[in-house]
Amino acid sequence: MKHFILPSILSLFACLVMLFGCTTPHAEAQSNGFRLSEIANGMPEIYLVCDKDSLNYIRENFRQDIYIQASLRFQGTTWKQLKLRLRGDTSREFEKKSLKVKFPSDNRFVNGRKTLNLNADYLDATSMRQYLAARLYASSGQPCFRAEHLALFINNEFQGIYLLVESVSSQFLIDRNLDPNGALYKAKKDLACLNWQDDIDSTWERKGSVTENVWEPLKQLIKGLNSTSDSAYYQFAKQHLDYDNYINSIAMNLLIGNRSTYYHNYFVYQNPKTHKWSYLPWDMDQTFVRKRQEDAYGRGSNSDKRWATVPSNPLFERALNDSNIFSDIQRRVRFLSTAYFKPKSVFPIIDSLSNILRPYMLQDTFHPKTDAVDWATEIKQLKAYIRRRPASLSEQFAHAPRNFRLIQPSNPFKDQVKLSWNPSISPDKDGISYEVSYSSDPLFPEGNTIFHITNSTTYTLPVTPPPGKYFWRIYAFDDDYLVRGFDNVTTFEVVAP
Numbered sequence: 001m002k003h004f005i006l007p008s009i010l011s012l013f014a015c016l017v018m019l020f021g022c023t024t025p026h027a028e029a030q031s032n033g034f035r036l037s038e039i040a041n042g043m044p045e046i047y048l049v050c051d052k053d054s055l056n057y058i059r060e061n062f063r064q065d066i067y068i069q070a071s072l073r074f075q076g077t078t079w080k081q082l083k084l085r086l087r088g089d090t091s092r093e094f095e096k097k098s099l100k101v102k103f104p105s106d107n108r109f110v111n112g113r114k115t116l117n118l119n120a121d122y123l124d125a126t127s128m129r130q131y132l133a134a135r136l137y138a139s140s141g142q143p144c145f146r147a148e149h150l151a152l153f154i155n156n157e158f159q160g161i162y163l164l165v166e167s168v169s170s171q172f173l174i175d176r177n178l179d180p181n182g183a184l185y186k187a188k189k190d191l192a193c194l195n196w197q198d199d200i201d202s203t204w205e206r207k208g209s210v211t212e213n214v215w216e217p218l219k220q221l222i223k224g225l226n227s228t229s230d231s232a233y234y235q236f237a238k239q240h241l242d243y244d245n246y247i248n249s250i251a252m253n254l255l256i257g258n259r260s261t262y263y264h265n266y267f268v269y270q271n272p273k274t275h276k277w278s279y280l281p282w283d284m285d286q287t288f289v290r291k292r293q294e295d296a297y298g299r300g301s302n303s304d305k306r307w308a309t310v311p312s313n314p315l316f317e318r319a320l321n322d323s324n325i326f327s328d329i330q331r332r333v334r335f336l337s338t339a340y341f342k343p344k345s346v347f348p349i350i351d352s353l354s355n356i357l358r359p360y361m362l363q364d365t366f367h368p369k370t371d372a373v374d375w376a377t378e379i380k381q382l383k384a385y386i387r388r389r390p391a392s393l394s395e396q397f398a399h400a401p402r403n404f405r406l407i408q409p410s411n412p413f414k415d416q417v418k419l420s421w422n423p424s425i426s427p428d429k430d431g432i433s434y435e436v437s438y439s440s441d442p443l444f445p446e447g448n449t450i451f452h453i454t455n456s457t458t459y460t461l462p463v464t465p466p467p468g469k470y471f472w473r474i475y476a477f478d479d480d481y482l483v484r485g486f487d488n489v490t491t492f493e494v495v496a497p
Contacts, residue, residue, distance in 0.1 A: 096120040096366040133284035160364035183217040184208040195311035249279040251332035260286040262313040290381035317486040337390035412493040424476035438472040
């Protein structure tokens with residue numbers, strides 16, 4: 001296999017420091033002991049060796065966390081007796097698999113690392129999105145994993161460009177001057193929404209130090225997020241959440257268009273000294289998508305088709321429903337747009353990455369692109385998103401109807417079914433109408449869904465449906481915008497009179 005030699009990546013690192021600077025006390029700590037490029041010439045190249053049949057076996061059984069034996073060579077040094085497995089959730093179905101490598105405690109990797117997270121980022125046609133998202137998060141002053149590109153070879157066969165992603169762990173906290181004894185949880189699977197419907201045992205994972213009551217802090221957070229009254233929520237957020245982190249997280253997610261979060265792919269951390277919770281981002285490859293630059297700021301789920309079955313995340317939704325918090329989010333978006341999320345700051349990084357990645361990209365047969373022209377087009381679209389997204393959000397903040405909340409019926413209905421919700425407010429003072437729909441199927445399929453239109457915030461169904469459980473949703477709309485009410489999974493029950 002051809003060995004690729006590239007210009008030094010250190011020039012890119014210097015560019016990043018110049019553009020982003022050290023914006024927080026954590027900035028220096030984040031750079032220590034992670035970057036391979038500090039000791040490598042060109043883009044780092046890592047060589048894994050493992051039994052071919054064993055590798056095929058875990059690829060065929062991609063849903064299981066099966067470890068196989070492996071060795072690794074980097075910069076002339078070889079590590080043996082390693083454990084290798086696939087990693088990720090839905091991404092395991094893709095041809096290009098993400099990998100995790102574990103090192104023995106007495107023979108750790110460079111700078112003492114005991115694990116390597118090698119992300120395939122298969123859906124990212126630029127191979128830049130997650131890297132840029134992580135850099136922007138860090139530049140905004142928020143703790144975030146570090147990431148670096150590398151070329152991966154398995155059994156001397158080139159596997160393509162991968163992204164080495166720092167683990168969010170006790171060491172991650174220590175490196176950022178955060179107490180490792182705090183409660184750290186990973187939203188590891190779909191439906192980890194901080195919603196009262198969460199199946200905590202199957203969708204969440206406790207990281208770091210483990211206490212006897214392993215889930216109790218998370219349960220208390222979920223209880224507070226879901227049960228606190230609307231009038232008291234702003235005070236709850238100030239008292240129980242790291243408020244600056246809260247506002248910055250949502251503002252940054254809106255700017256980068258992070259669709260793959262709030263229902264999985266994030267961490268929550270409770271500082272044991274302040275007892276306040278922080279959001280930590282994770283797995284941000286589904287960002288900066290050109291065709292989604294006009295995404296509604298209020299969407300909190302990955303796909304329109306899945307909105308009906310994925311509960312809303314109150315950490316996100318209630319921020320948009322509180323006027324004080326939402327105003328702070330808008331101010332933060334405006335600040336980030338002028339300070340960091342702008343072509344002058346980001347485009348030089350993209351251009352430098354393009355030069356470094358191009359020779360490898362052209363050889364990456366696993367990458368979802370056809371040729372160099374196609375890849376260049378994807379990069380142009382990435383830049384177009386960055387140029388356009390702040391203006392799109394500004395337009396929505398100025399004109400789109402506000403998010404609103406559905407009121408869950410407290411008792412089953414016997415005769416008439418009367419549904420109610422809080423009003424949506426139009427910044428333009430336009431008249432707002434509401435589409436009421438209900439179905440016995442949570443996916444609201446055509447033929448099994450009844451629709452009604454009203455201008456009121458209450459609606460009595462003209463015909464009471466047969467006894468059973470029903471799902472209902474409300475859309476608020478004016479002449480230009482359509483906004484879905486919170487919560488996504490809202491039900492009512494009809495019983496025989």
